[in-house]
Amino acid sequence: xxxxxxxxxxxxxxxxxxxxxxxxxxxxxxxxxxxxxxxxxxxxxxxxxxxxxxxxxxxxxxxxxxxxxxxxxxxxxxxxxxxxxxxxxxxxxxxxxxxxxxxxxxxxxxxxxxxxxxxxxxxxxxxxxxxxxxxxxxxxxxxxxxxxxxxxxxxxxxxxxxxxxxxxxxxxxxxxxxxxxxxxxxxxxxxxxxxxxxxxxxxxxxxxxxxxxxxxxxxxxxxxxxxxxxxxxxxxxxxxxxxxxxxxxxxxxxxxxxxxxxxxxxxxxxxxxxxxxxxxxxxxxxxxxxxxxxxxxxxxxxxxxxxxxxxxxxxxxxxxxxxxxxxxxxxxxxxxxxxxxxxxxxx
Numbered sequence: 001x002x003x004x005x006x007x008x009x010x011x012x013x014x015x016x017x018x019x020x021x022x023x024x025x026x027x028x029x030x031x032x033x034x035x036x037x038x039x040x041x042x043x044x045x046x047x048x049x050x051x052x053x054x055x056x057x058x059x060x061x062x063x064x065x066x067x068x069x070x071x072x073x074x075x076x077x078x079x080x081x082x083x084x085x086x087x088x089x090x091x092x093x094x095x096x097x098x099x100x101x102x103x104x105x106x107x108x109x110x111x112x113x114x115x116x117x118x119x120x121x122x123x124x125x126x127x128x129x130x131x132x133x134x135x136x137x138x139x140x141x142x143x144x145x146x147x148x149x150x151x152x153x154x155x156x157x158x159x160x161x162x163x164x165x166x167x168x169x170x171x172x173x174x175x176x177x178x179x180x181x182x183x184x185x186x187x188x189x190x191x192x193x194x195x196x197x198x199x200x201x202x203x204x205x206x207x208x209x210x211x212x213x214x215x216x217x218x219x220x221x222x223x224x225x226x227x228x229x230x231x232x233x234x235x236x237x238x239x240x241x242x243x244x245x246x247x248x249x250x251x252x253x254x255x256x257x258x259x260x261x262x263x264x265x266x267x268x269x270x271x272x273x274x275x276x277x278x279x280x281x282x283x284x285x286x287x288x289x290x291x292x293x294x295x296x297x298x299x300x301x302x303x304x305x306x307x308x309x310x311x312x313x314x315x316x317x318x319x320x321x322x323x324x325x326x327x328x329x330x331x332x333x334x335x336x337x338x339x340x341x342x343x344x345x346x347x
Contacts (some may be wrong), residue, residue, distance in 0.1 A: 004299050131311040135319070138182040138312035152320065154296040155286060158214075159328065162221030170278070171224050171271060174233025178267070179259070184234070199285035203292045217289035217297075224285025225278035232274025236267030272336040276329050283325040298324070 117132040142148040177184040206216035290299030304315030
């Protein structure tokens, strides 16, 4: 009542504001004490509970006030990178692409079947070509023969050895040629002279040079994969943007740092292309070596089927070669994808 009278009769605005704040603080304190007394009475009147002193209530309130809050209980769950990657994939576009590819293969098989059944003979003779169902029956029969898997395993082993050697030497040689004009002028004549020589022409010399037929076949496979890898690596190193090199030099990068962090990432797309092409050429070279001097392998299987006039087996060997070549090329591209992730981020 006294506060009200002071606020009524005083004409000083500053004094009235101070009185108003004092009244508001007194009212807040009174309401707090009333709520604490009410909670104390509720605890004391609850049956089966012990009497709690007001000091304990204040201590418990202070403890609750200073107790740390577990923010992780209400935090959002950690993002799943696999789920995010799958969410970014356009599944409809992939389904459309694969549907078109399968339709294309179905159309090709249908045309093959019609030409074989009708005994088509106009410049191209299909009278002795086995129909798709005959080839499928022969393939299923070979799946029950262990020697068929031996042929496949031997060819894959030769490819892996020859391609690994060509990858190591080809990338190293291509990088040196791309970074050094002297090395490029010195090695280029050998590359340009030896590269056009087909794999079949290397077979007699390979047999004379190497002690075993196995080593000669691997050598021919190695030569087939080497030249595409070398040429594409040289192209990738030479196409490194000069502005990136100058920017790295201005930031104080050494020659080794420029090579490892600028030149190699810039050349990786071309190197990946060379590896994919080299894998396909290595299969071609391998089959040439197996046909002439092999005793096992899918190339020997195909040539032996021709010698024994087993026409369905010829097509089986050809299709298996195509499948293995496609699978190995896709494997090379998948292995190179993590090294080329910066391309997707920059687009």
